[in-house]
Amino acid sequence: MCVIKFQDAGKSCSDSTECEGACLSVRSDARIGDAVEGACAISSDPCGRFLPLRDGKVSAEMWAD
Numbered sequence: 001m002c003v004i005k006f007q008d009a010g011k012s013c014s015d016s017t018e019c020e021g022a023c024l025s026v027r028s029d030a031r032i033g034d035a036v037e038g039a040c041a042i043s044s045d046p047c048g049r050f051l052p053l054r055d056g057k058v059s060a061e062m063w064a065d
Contacts, residue, residue, distance in 0.1 A: 001046070009042040014056035025051035030058045 006020040013023035019040035030036045030051050038053040050062040 002044075004044045006041060006043060008040045011040045013038045013040050013053070015054055016052060022050065023053045025053060025058050027051075032058050032061060034058050 008020050011019065013019050015038075016023045021041035021044055023038040024041055025034075025036045026039050027034075027036050028049075028051075035057050036051075036053070038056070041050075046064050048064065050060075050064075051058045052060055052062065
């Protein structure tokens, strides 16, 4: 798989519709349902722990190796 770097990496966001990739929580200690600040993903790298946001709230906790 090719990993693509996104042009809007690190841009402030509250939902993935605002980003080329995913909008992710900037807080690693956030839980599902927490309202948190978000930032657009750096790349399409599928590995790691991700806390995607929907409408400014953590919508899931995802792990991938």
